[in-house]
Amino acid sequence: xxxxxxxxxxxxxxxxxxxxxxxxxxxxxxxxxxxxxxxxxxxxxxxxxxxxxxxxxxxxxxxxxxxxxxxxxxxxxxxxxxxxxxxxxxxxxxxxxxxxxxxxxxxxxxxxxxxxxxxxxxxxxxxxxxxxxxxxxxxxxxxxxxxxxxxxxxxxxxxxxxxxxxxxxxxxxxxxxxxxxxxxxxxxxxxxxxxxxxxxxxxxxxxxxxxxxxxxxxxxxxxxxxxxxxxxxxxxxxxxxxxxxxxxxxxxxxxxxxxxxxxxxxxxxxxxxxxxxxxx
Amino acid sequence: xxxxxxxxxxxxxxxxxxxxxxxxxxxxxxxxxxxxxxxxxxxxxxxxxxxxxxxxxxxxxxxxxxxxxxxxxxxxxxxxxxxxxxxxxxxxxxxxxxxxxxxxxxxxxxxxxxxxxxxxxxxxxxxxxxxxxxxxxxxxxxxxxxxxxxxxxxxxxxxxxxxxxxxxxxxxxxxxxxxxxxxxxxxxxxxxxxxxxxxxxxxxxxxxxxxxxxxxxxxxxxxxxxxxxxxxxxxxxxxxxxxxxxxxxxxxxxxxxxxxxxxxxxxxxxxxxxxxxxxxxxxxxxxxxxxxxxxxxxxxxxxxxxxxxxxxx
Numbered sequence: 001x002x003x004x005x006x007x008x009x010x011x012x013x014x015x016x017x018x019x020x021x022x023x024x025x026x027x028x029x030x031x032x033x034x035x036x037x038x039x040x041x042x043x044x045x046x047x048x049x050x051x052x053x054x055x056x057x058x059x060x061x062x063x064x065x066x067x068x069x070x071x072x073x074x075x076x077x078x079x080x081x082x083x084x085x086x087x088x089x090x091x092x093x094x095x096x097x098x099x100x101x102x103x104x105x106x107x108x109x110x111x112x113x114x115x116x117x118x119x120x121x122x123x124x125x126x127x128x129x130x131x132x133x134x135x136x137x138x139x140x141x142x143x144x145x146x147x148x149x150x151x152x153x154x155x156x157x158x159x160x161x162x163x164x165x166x167x168x169x170x171x172x173x174x175x176x177x178x179x180x181x182x183x184x185x186x187x188x189x190x191x192x193x194x195x196x197x198x199x200x201x202x203x204x205x206x207x208x209x210x211x212x213x214x215x216x217x218x219x220x221x222x223x224x225x226x227x228x229x230x231x232x233x234x235x236x237x238x239x240x241x242x243x244x245x246x247x248x249x250x251x252x253x254x255x256x257x258x259x260x261x262x263x264x265x266x267x268x269x270x271x272x273x274x275x276x277x278x279x280x
Numbered sequence: 281x282x283x284x285x286x287x288x289x290x291x292x293x294x295x296x297x298x299x300x301x302x303x304x305x306x307x308x309x310x311x312x313x314x315x316x317x318x319x320x321x322x323x324x325x326x327x328x329x330x331x332x333x334x335x336x337x338x339x340x341x342x343x344x345x346x347x348x349x350x351x352x353x354x355x356x357x358x359x360x361x362x363x364x365x366x367x368x369x370x371x372x373x374x375x376x377x378x379x380x381x382x383x384x385x386x387x388x389x390x391x392x393x394x395x396x397x398x399x400x401x402x403x404x405x406x407x408x409x410x411x412x413x414x415x416x417x418x419x420x421x422x423x424x425x426x427x428x429x430x431x432x433x434x435x436x437x438x439x440x441x442x443x444x445x446x447x448x449x450x451x452x453x454x455x456x457x458x459x460x461x462x463x464x465x466x467x468x469x470x471x472x473x474x475x476x477x478x479x480x481x482x483x484x485x486x487x488x489x490x491x492x493x494x495x496x497x498x499x500x501x502x503x504x505x506x507x508x509x510x511x512x513x514x515x516x517x518x519x520x521x522x523x524x525x526x527x528x529x530x531x532x533x534x535x536x537x538x539x540x541x542x543x544x545x546x547x548x549x550x551x552x553x554x555x556x557x558x559x560x561x562x563x564x565x566x567x568x569x570x571x572x573x574x575x576x577x578x579x580x581x582x583x584x585x586x587x588x589x590x591x592x593x
Contacts, residue, residue, distance in 0.1 A: 015398065024466070027433070028466065047439075050433070089316070105311075127335060131328065213533075229530075
């Protein structure tokens with residue numbers, strides 16, 4: 001039993017505070033969902049209802065009619081998958097090297113991770129735009145993927161270094177003593193223990209790319225190539241006069257994949273982040 | 281060349297890996313492991329950054345036929361006299377402080393709360409995923425629905441409570457920035473909370489119990505046990521949040537696109553327009569440089585202050 005017992009009024013206050021936060025956290029999202037299922041008549045009324053009285057899927061149908069949502073989702077999926085896979089493939093060996101060899105390299109890498117967080121993207125995107133333009137990679141998913149990989153690397157490294165450090169070096173040394181070569185140790189001892197962390201990192205890189213907006217806005221010019229977040233802003237219209245129902249429906253759909261994936265890996269992300277932050 | 285052979289040797293044959301591998305070989309192996317990530321980093325991150333710094337001293341523009349020329353510090357001189365830029369800079373600082381400070385305080389309170397043995401903690405954690413995982417564009421769209429003057433839930437609630445007709449929050453000169461800041465706080469709070477909570481759970485519980493047995497009240501326990509242990513995490517989170525917020529783009533682009541009358545035009549929005557609407561690459565790069573410089577100075581001051589505080593302890 002805990003020694004730090006809390007008095008009853010204090011406890012009540014705690015629950016009230018928690019409730020206030022839950023409401024603050026949930027209500028915009030509930031409003032989005034509610035709006036997505038409202039028929040046009042209810043949306044136009046001067047006294048909007050919390051729960052749609054006459055729920056409908058019309059908004060979803062209309063959203064798909066108005067904008068190329070499926071193709072945009074396909075583009076997003078492709079870019080995010082490619083970025084996540086490549087980022088993890090190149091980051092894992094580097095993270096391993098940083099975690100196991102305390103050297104100038106790991107200091108430099110940590111420094112770069114911290115510094116890279118501080119750049120305003122505009123300073124990087126202008127030269128990247130010029131370079132990609134010369135390579136004819138503007139308005140191409142390949143160019144976007146390249147940018148996403150590098151953009152995902154600092155955080156992927158950060159997480160992975162934490163995961164590698166969580167694997168006791170003694171295990172590897174023991175295997176080495178038993179006569180296993182370095183590569184064998186990596187493949188048969190370290191890799192299996194690292195897999196959950198690598199998967200979590202890949203999923204996180206996937207979500208960041210799926211959600212990303214700024215680079216996609218700058219690099220993708222035509223609607224056929226644009227990713228979901230960029231296409232979503234087309235619903236807003238020129239003067240910001242938006243068709244609320246389809247807008248809400250499309251926004252709701254775009255969020256679902258991230259929410260599901262994030263729900264699965266949330267704990268691992270915090271763990272990885274903290275391990276990286278505290279132990280470096 | 282030597283690094284390749286070394287890696288082959290250490291990786292390929294069993295006899296090469298003794299119980300204690302010698303360090304020279306291990307370091308060669310390390311470089312080999314690092315290259316796949318290092319090359320894209322150098323080509324697509326460090327390279328463009330240096331290129332960007334260089335562009336700030338040129339008259340680079342998009343879609344121009346003459347060659348780009350060095351103009352020295354001309355862009356910076358122009359920036360110095362560009363009142364719109366300094367307006368956006370001021371707005372950026374107000375926004376970054378306005379979001380980061382409440383975000384931290386609220387998140388700290390909530391993390392302490394969730395560290396207690398309360399019911400429904402799981403629900404808070406589950407809901408915290410929503411703002412954290414949502415695309416910023418969707419967060420912006422969602423809050424536009426909330427703030428909508430006619431069909432939005434905010435004005436409807438105000439009308440229901442008999443507090444008047446509500447207003448057009450995002451287009452009001454006085455309300456736009458606070459309205460946008462509230463969204464920023466909402467969007468970033470869960471991440472801050474969960475990180476702080478993880479930091480709290482890393483602090484030894486025995487210390488707390490010992491302090492409680494000694495008769496220390498909640499506030500004293502927080503000051504003498506919790507805070508010192510949490511401080512490194514809190515410091516890192518605040519510094520990163522500040523930088524991220526100062527460099528924010530998507531949320532405000534969707535909510536107000538810098539309006540009304542530039543009241544929410546963050547530096548990134550300004551630089552984006554300058555670069556990709558007006559094609560002033562050199563000028564926009566100079567803006568980026570100024571942003572980096574100011575962030576670095578602020579962070580350095582912050583860190584020095586923190587370190588001094590540490591010394592006095």
